[in-house]
Amino acid sequence: MIEQPVLERVLHTALSTGGDFAEVFAEDRQNGNGVLDDGRVEQLTSGRDRGAGIRVVVGDTTGFAHTADLSEEGLRTAATAASAAAREGGGGVREIALTRSDVPSPNDVQILPADVAKGDQVEILRRADAAARAAGGEISQVTASIGAGRKRMLVANSDGLFTTDDQVRTFLSVSAVATGDTGMQTGRKSIGHTIGWELFDRIDIEDFAGEAAQQAITKLRARPAPSGELPVVIGAGSGGVLFHEACGHGLEKDLVDKGASVYGGRVGELVASPLVTLVDDGTIAEEWGAFAVDDEGSPARRNVLIEDGILTEYMWDFLRSRKDGRPTSGNGRRQSYKHLPMVRMTNTFLEAGDTDPSAIISGTDHGVYVAKLGGGQVNTASGDFVFGMVEAYLIENGEITEPLREGNLIGNGPQCLRDIEVIGNDFAFGGPGTCGKDGQGVPVGDGCPTLRVGQLTIGGTAA
Amino acid sequence: MSTAGTSVEALQTIADRVAGLAEPGEQVEAYVSAGTSTDVDAYEGEIEALTQAGSAGIGVRVIKDGRTGFAWATSLDDGIIAETLAEARDNRPYAEPDAWAGMAEPDGVEPVALDVHRPEVLTMPVDDKVAMAIELERMVRDADPRVRGVRSASYHDAEGAFALATSSGIHAGGRTTAAYVSVSALADDGDASVIAGGYSVGRAPSELSLQEAADDAVSRLLAKIGSTKPESGEVTLVLEPRLTSTVLGIISGMLGGEAVAKSRSPFAERMGEQIGSSLLTIVDDPTNPDSPGAEPYDDEGLATRRVPLLKAGVLEGFLHNSYSARRAGTVSTASAARGFSTRPGISARALTVEPGAGDLESLVAKVDNGVLASALGGLHSGVNPVSGDFSVSVEGVRIRDGQRAEPIKEATLASTLQRLLLDISHVGADVEWQPGGTGGVTLLIPGVTLSGR
Numbered sequence: 001m002i003e004q005p006v007l008e009r010v011l012h013t014a015l016s017t018g019g020d021f022a023e024v025f026a027e028d029r030q031n032g033n034g035v036l037d038d039g040r041v042e043q044l045t046s047g048r049d050r051g052a053g054i055r056v057v058v059g060d061t062t063g064f065a066h067t068a069d070l071s072e073e074g075l076r077t078a079a080t081a082a083s084a085a086a087r088e089g090g091g092g093v094r095e096i097a098l099t100r101s102d103v104p105s106p107n108d109v110q111i112l113p114a115d116v117a118k119g120d121q122v123e124i125l126r127r128a129d130a131a132a133r134a135a136g137g138e139i140s141q142v143t144a145s146i147g148a149g150r151k152r153m154l155v156a157n158s159d160g161l162f163t164t165d166d167q168v169r170t171f172l173s174v175s176a177v178a179t180g181d182t183g184m185q186t187g188r189k190s191i192g193h194t195i196g197w198e199l200f201d202r203i204d205i206e207d208f209a210g211e212a213a214q215q216a217i218t219k220l221r222a223r224p225a226p227s228g229e230l231p232v233v234i235g236a237g238s239g240g241v242l243f244h245e246a247c248g249h250g251l252e253k254d255l256v257d258k259g260a261s262v263y264g265g266r267v268g269e270l271v272a273s274p275l276v277t278l279v280d281d282g283t284i285a286e287e288w289g290a291f292a293v294d295d296e297g298s299p300a301r302r303n304v305l306i307e308d309g310i311l312t313e314y315m316w317d318f319l320r321s322r323k324d325g326r327p328t329s330g331n332g333r334r335q336s337y338k339h340l341p342m343v344r345m346t347n348t349f350l351e352a353g354d355t356d357p358s359a360i361i362s363g364t365d366h367g368v369y370v371a372k373l374g375g376g377q378v379n380t381a382s383g384d385f386v387f388g389m390v391e392a393y394l395i396e397n398g399e400i401t402e403p404l405r406e407g408n409l410i411g412n413g414p415q416c417l418r419d420i421e422v423i424g425n426d427f428a429f430g431g432p433g434t435c436g437k438d439g440q441g442v443p444v445g446d447g448c449p450t451l452r453v454g455q456l457t458i459g460g461t462a463a
Numbered sequence: 464m465s466t467a468g469t470s471v472e473a474l475q476t477i478a479d480r481v482a483g484l485a486e487p488g489e490q491v492e493a494y495v496s497a498g499t500s501t502d503v504d505a506y507e508g509e510i511e512a513l514t515q516a517g518s519a520g521i522g523v524r525v526i527k528d529g530r531t532g533f534a535w536a537t538s539l540d541d542g543i544i545a546e547t548l549a550e551a552r553d554n555r556p557y558a559e560p561d562a563w564a565g566m567a568e569p570d571g572v573e574p575v576a577l578d579v580h581r582p583e584v585l586t587m588p589v590d591d592k593v594a595m596a597i598e599l600e601r602m603v604r605d606a607d608p609r610v611r612g613v614r615s616a617s618y619h620d621a622e623g624a625f626a627l628a629t630s631s632g633i634h635a636g637g638r639t640t641a642a643y644v645s646v647s648a649l650a651d652d653g654d655a656s657v658i659a660g661g662y663s664v665g666r667a668p669s670e671l672s673l674q675e676a677a678d679d680a681v682s683r684l685l686a687k688i689g690s691t692k693p694e695s696g697e698v699t700l701v702l703e704p705r706l707t708s709t710v711l712g713i714i715s716g717m718l719g720g721e722a723v724a725k726s727r728s729p730f731a732e733r734m735g736e737q738i739g740s741s742l743l744t745i746v747d748d749p750t751n752p753d754s755p756g757a758e759p760y761d762d763e764g765l766a767t768r769r770v771p772l773l774k775a776g777v778l779e780g781f782l783h784n785s786y787s788a789r790r791a792g793t794v795s796t797a798s799a800a801r802g803f804s805t806r807p808g809i810s811a812r813a814l815t816v817e818p819g820a821g822d823l824e825s826l827v828a829k830v831d832n833g834v835l836a837s838a839l840g841g842l843h844s845g846v847n848p849v850s851g852d853f854s855v856s857v858e859g860v861r862i863r864d865g866q867r868a869e870p871i872k873e874a875t876l877a878s879t880l881q882r883l884l885l886d887i888s889h890v891g892a893d894v895e896w897q898p899g900g901t902g903g904v905t906l907l908i909p910g911v912t913l914s915g916r
Contacts, residue, residue, distance in 0.1 A: 045533045
């Protein structure tokens with residue numbers, strides 16, 4: 001993308017009026033996606049986004065500029081702007097010598113999206129549509145979306161670091177609407193992995209689309225969700241988002257340092273049920289948040305955040321780790337070259353326990369079984385979180401009974417972690433997620449075993 | 464960064480040139496945008512981060528034989544633009560024919576004259592913008608001893624232009640500026656913390672009020688201290704103008720012509736029927752200069768116009784772009800919305816509720832047993848615009864016998880969007896324009912389920 005001597009000269013320019021640190025992050029993204037809606041492949045889209053972001057750090061101040069012009073002149077103009085933004089500084093001149101060191105990617109991409117015939121996208125979309133509609137006469141509408149993106153990036157900084165990564169992400173999602181006497185209900189399935197088009201050799205498109213449709217059909221006979229506090233059993237897989245929200249964000253060191261986390265100053269303390277071991281791991285091959293190096297060039301790592309209920313680690317980006325005089329944890333990420341990096345999760349998951357999942361349900365007298373959680377959000381300062389139940393059922397006398405309409409589930413992170421009563425010996429990663437923080441979205445994975453929380457508040461209308 | 468700003472003419476030249484490349488039987492549309500922005504984050508009296516950036520992009524749509532191809536790129540370089548057009552053409556044959564596919568056609572509606580570009584965004588020295596962020600942080604820190612810290616204090620502005628041309632004869636362009644400051648503050652609350660934010664929005668820095676943003680953040684913050692989980696029950700929900708705007712935004716999405724045509728809206732078959740309280744009249748009027756969402760053109764290049772949606776609770780209209788209008792056998796309401804990397808969707812720009820009577824205080828006084836919400840959460844996860852299911856987390860204060868009582872947290876409110884519209888019992892006269900362009904008023908809605916203890 002950019003030659004090493006050019007990077008060295010650009011970093012030199014960035015620090016020419018002083019500064020403690022300078023970095024060039026450049027990327028070239030190519031995206032292709034197709035959308036089927038209303039029985040018709042509506043459109044294929046191709047996108048190209050290429051550019052570089054340059055930051056200069058002086059003391060606690062960061063100056064940042066970005067450009068879509070990757071010529072030496074364009075990069076030097078951006079470097080000057082970033083340097084002016086950081087200002088101050090005493091005018092020292094530093095020579096930068098880069099040492100290239102690439103980290104092996106955890107992801108083994110077999111079929112690059114660019115090598116796939118566009119007609120293949122259309123065929124998969126058509127199959128998904130047909131299978132969803134075949135699930136039942138109640139299905140009144142289907143949307144399917146397929147796509148792949150390749151992000152080639154490089155990071156070079158004034159510490160001499162020079163590294164690259166090549167990330168390919170491929171996804172499929174199917175949404176169905178079912179119509180009945182009670183109105184309309186929706187179902188949705190999505191899958192995404194940090195691999196190439198071989199994703200579609202591994203899944204049964206018909207089963208996948210059929211499940212989305214079935215979810216919508218089942219909800220037609222759903223009753224309103226209960227209102228109030230109940231025990232909640234969360235199914236293996238998509239419940240990982242609970243931990244992403246309930247405590248993951250609160251372990252991001254930038255929020256901790258600003259006093260905006262309930263977990264500040266609590267390393268070494270028991271913050272969860274001793275059953276809980278929570279991990280953030282960017283090296284899990286093929287998961288949605290997996291990469292070789294983060295967007296600051298640090299290798300992805302496995303970080304155990306909570307071990308047997310005890311808080312062991314926060315997550316760091318470059319600036320926070322430098323300030324704290326420790327290695328980074330590989331959590332410095334950004335949405336694109338137009339954004340500054342910050343502390344972000346990768347693949348966050350709760351490790352499996354030792355109870356048979358069916359025993360968890362049969363051991364619940366009256367409660368709610370959440371088969372699939374939707375998106376959520378957390379107030380890290382208070383720890384209060386909320387997220388959607390996309391597919392949920394009532395548990396009565398130890399058995400899953402009626403389906404429930406959609407609603408939100410709320411709780412408090414630290415309380416919820418203490419209230420985890422039992423953890424299953426199963427485990428699954430959930431669908432691909434996009435985590436939003438301060439206006440930036442990055443791809444993340446999450447996972448969990450089946451588990452029961454003693455009580456959460458269900459935001460339904462039924463008494 | 465040039466103080467002259469982004470040139471609409473330069474973008475129009477590019478758009479016209481690309482649209483002019485249409486071959487016989489082919490329609491080509493080019494949407495080109497460019498702009499600059501400044502972002503300042505202040506922390507503990509210093510600049511934490513300062514970003515100055517420019518960016519640009521182009522989206523090209525090609526339609527032939529009812530098939531649409533699309534491609535976009537973040538560069539206005541001649542070579543990249545040529546590649547983008549070629550890529551859109553290459554994508555086209557894979558789409559399936561759609562009899563309604565097509566560009567907007569000139570419809571003779573003249574755009575209103577709106578002055579939405581303030582050169583001050585470009586001429587104001589960066590130092591002064593930095594000073595605003597630092598001053599805002601200081602004001603919040605010094606406002607009250609209970610303020611423990613500021614999580615973020617930011618200044619943001621942007622200047623940008625767009626131009627659009629189609630081979631069907633559309634030429635439209637314009638430029639805008641926007642500025643805002645925002646701040647979020649922290650306070651201790653027993654073992655935990657509370658956080659709350661405030662903001663001020665305008666078209667230029669001189670239209671911003673640091674005091675208003677700071678007061679908003681601090682008063683919301685202090686009101687949260689001591690919040691507890693309420694008992695479950697049925698309550699009257701009081702929505703302040705800010706939150707009314709949020710809920711109206713969701714409802715306007717259900718009135719989009721594409722959701723209607725594709726049977727994804729519960730209101731699809733309800734034209735002319737009573738779907739809301741007879742107190743409720745809603746229009747989308749992007750020609751109203753009071754709205755921050757006011758714009759002379761929509762994103763297909765048609766002049767914006769006033770679109771009546773609900774009149775005394777009766778469904779009067781849907782929002783259309785040219786595609787959904789053709790499908791419905793009507794004309795576009797100029798509600799197309801997009802960026803360069805997406806095809807035209809549909810969105811309201813300047814929703815307004817016709818004012819009723821009273822303000823927040825006088826309406827709170829009418830409530831025997833209610834909740835005045837200060838924040839709603841989980842709107843993206845607990846509200847389903849297809850089924851209408853509505854379940855959100857709520858922070859706010861309980862109202863008893865017309866008086867504010869204890870602050871609450873860790874609770875939810877549930878109903879359906881259909882019921883919320885019908886159940887509105889009072890509409891305030893206190894129109895407040897929100898950053899998204901919507902003019903909200905205070906609403907009272909009885910019969911909402913509060914879930915807590």
